[in-house]
Amino acid sequence: MTERKFEALNVPPDALEKGGIEILRASVVDGAVSIAxxxxxxxxxxxxxxxxxxxxxxxxxxxxxxDLSEEEALAEITAGIHxxxxxxxxxxxxxxxx
Numbered sequence: 001m002t003e004r005k006f007e008a009l010n011v012p013p014d015a016l017e018k019g020g021i022e023i024l025r026a027s028v029v030d031g032a033v034s035i036a037x038x039x040x041x042x043x044x045x046x047x048x049x050x051x052x053x054x055x056x057x058x059x060x061x062x063x064x065x066x067d068l069s070e071e072e073a074l075a076e077i078t079a080g081i082h083x084x085x086x087x088x089x090x091x092x093x094x095x096x097x098x
Contacts, residue, residue, distance in 0.1 A: 024050075032090070055081070 006027070014020075023040040026033055041047060055077045062073035 051081075 021038075021040070023038050025036045028034070041050075055074060059070045059074035059077055062068050063070040066073075068076070
């Protein structure tokens with residue numbers, strides 16, 4: 001039997017230094033996204049700001065690791081967001097387990 005291994009990211013240095021609360025953990029399991037999160041904010045609007053911030057960080061990583069520019073990567077990410085909002089591929093389910 002093959003041993004299964006989870007490859008976790010490191011805690012961000014500023015969170016280690018100053019402390020904090022983890023609000024989102026996302027993993028790819030068998031090709032699908034698995035998420036753990038806590039509500040964390042009083043206003044859901046703040047989640048919109050957070051999601052855009054995550055998109056910008058992802059675009060920067062693509063720009064560092066591929067031939068795409070940050071702007072090209074962000075445009076592709078934005079197109080994916082719009083496509084998924086317009087026609088969800090998997091509405092999934094959510095459980096408050098944390």
